[in-house]
Amino acid sequence: MRILVVDDSKAMRMIVIRTLRQAGHGGNDIEQAENGREALELINADAPDLVLSDWNMPEMNGIDLLRTLRSAGNEVPFGFVTSEGSPEMRELATSSGALFLIAKPFDADSFSEALDGVLV
Amino acid sequence: MSSSQLSPSANGSPVIVDPVVSVEDIVAVTQEVWSALLGLDLELEAGASMDASGPSITGCVQITGGWEGAVLLSCSERFARIATEAMFGTDDVTDDDMIDAVGELTNMVGGNVKSLLPGPSQLSVPSVATGERYVVHIPGTSQLHDLVLGCGQDPVSVSIWHS
Numbered sequence: 001m002r003i004l005v006v007d008d009s010k011a012m013r014m015i016v017i018r019t020l021r022q023a024g025h026g027g028n029d030i031e032q033a034e035n036g037r038e039a040l041e042l043i044n045a046d047a048p049d050l051v052l053s054d055w056n057m058p059e060m061n062g063i064d065l066l067r068t069l070r071s072a073g074n075e076v077p078f079g080f081v082t083s084e085g086s087p088e089m090r091e092l093a094t095s096s097g098a099l100f101l102i103a104k105p106f107d108a109d110s111f112s113e114a115l116d117g118v119l120v
Numbered sequence: 121m122s123s124s125q126l127s128p129s130a131n132g133s134p135v136i137v138d139p140v141v142s143v144e145d146i147v148a149v150t151q152e153v154w155s156a157l158l159g160l161d162l163e164l165e166a167g168a169s170m171d172a173s174g175p176s177i178t179g180c181v182q183i184t185g186g187w188e189g190a191v192l193l194s195c196s197e198r199f200a201r202i203a204t205e206a207m208f209g210t211d212d213v214t215d216d217d218m219i220d221a222v223g224e225l226t227n228m229v230g231g232n233v234k235s236l237l238p239g240p241s242q243l244s245v246p247s248v249a250t251g252e253r254y255v256v257h258i259p260g261t262s263q264l265h266d267l268v269l270g271c272g273q274d275p276v277s278v279s280i281w282h283s
Contacts, residue, residue, distance in 0.1 A: 008245065009224040011207040011217065015157070018209065056227070056245050083231025088239055104228045105156030 001119060002029045002046065006039040006053040006062065007081070012104075016052060016081055022108035025119055036060025040068060043076060050118060052102075055082035055089070063096060070097040077118050081106070140187070141236045141280065143265060149232040150269055150278055153225060158206045160271040168268040170194060170277045177218060178249045178256055179226025183234050185241030188283035190258045191230035195222065197250070199274035219248045229278060 003020065007013045013032050020026060031048065033039035037060040043051065053062040060068075066078050078098050082089070085103025093101045100114040147164050154162045170176075175197035182190045195203070197218070204213045204221040213221075223246035234243050249256060261281035268275050 009220050009227070011204070011221045012224050014208055056231075056243050058245055083228045084234060084243060085232075086235040086239065089235075104231065105153050107156065 001049040002031065003119075004031045004033060004039060004042055004046075004048040004051045006033045006036065006051065006057070006065070008034050008054065008057040012054065012081075019106065019108055019111050023111040023115065025111075025115060028119070036062060036065030036068075039065055043069065043074065048076065050115075051076055051078045052081050053078065055080055055084055063092065066093075066096050066098060079114060079118070140238060141233055141264075143267060145236050146233065146265055146267055146278055146280065147269065149236075150229050150267075150276070153228045153232070154269075154271060154276075157225070157228070158203055158271075160273065162269045162271045162276075165268045165270045165275060168270070168275065170268055170275060171196070172253060174198075175250070175252050176200075176254075177222045178254075179222045180247045180249075180256065180258070181226055181230035182244040182258075183230070183237065183241050184244075186239040187234075187237040187241050189261055189264070190281045191226065191233050192256060192258075192279045192281070193222070193226040193229055193276060194279075195276045196274040199276065202273055215250075219250065222246075223248045233280065 005013050005016050017030055031042055033042050035057040055062040062080055080093050080098055080101040083104045090101045099118060102110050102114050151162045154160045176194055177197055177200045178192055178194040180190055180192045200218045200222050204218045205211045207221045208217060226246045231243055258281045261283050263279060264282050265280040267278050
């Protein structure tokens with residue numbers, strides 16, 4: 001399976017990839033994008049099986065990326081990995097079409113819990 | 121350290137203003153980030169101040185909307201390198217990597233603090249300053265908290281500014 005990791009922080013992209021490995025999902029192909037605009041291009045080109053996206057990013061943030069995808073009819077499984085884990089943000093994520101929101105800081109267990117049933 | 125702050129009233133006498141986020145909240149948020157990402161245990165160093173000499177790095181995120189202000193995180197360049205190596209999983213890190221790492225640590229502390237504040241509000245992407253003997257000014261704000269936390273390495277400061 002192909003997973004797209006979207007975050008403007010290179011450090012955080014590496015941590016997400018490391019945590020995916022720790023959660024047992026290291027065998028998947030992983031692509032990276034620095035912002036929503038770059039992610040949109042990669043999603044249209046490569047059709048990943050899952051998008052893991054930060055919320056606040058320059059050029060195009062995560063919620064705008066998700067809304068753009070859904071309004072174009074793209075139902076790619078999408079989850080947020082963000083420092084903003086309030087109930088309001090979770091509600092906004094879900095109502096916009098995200099499957100889950102993993103709050104930073106996180107561990108392998110929170111990834112397993114969110115991704116079980118999404119990645120097979 | 122008291123979780124309240126004294127501010128001057130119109131006639132100059134002090135007025136206690138209770139911030140919506142407490143010292144305990146800020147310490148807990150920062151401890152969680154340091155533990156999860158860096159494997160370090162942080163403790164509040166009440167009454168301590170940061171060493172202003174030597175190269176340092178400061179990250180800043182701004183919060184706008186239901187609550188307006190900023191969260192700043194400062195550390196020595198020496199500690200920033202240690203944190204960056206831990207986050208990247210290698211000791212081969214660049215100055216740009218350190219800026220990225222401190223920005224992300226600030227984003228995490230700031231984002232979690234934002235979750236405790238009145239909403240709805242928006243969190244900015246982090247800005248990062250590097251250098252020696254500089255002072256960061258957040259126009260139109262006053263400082264609610266200025267905490268120093270230690271972990272056996274160089275300390276880190278977390279400050280909250282409110283419009």
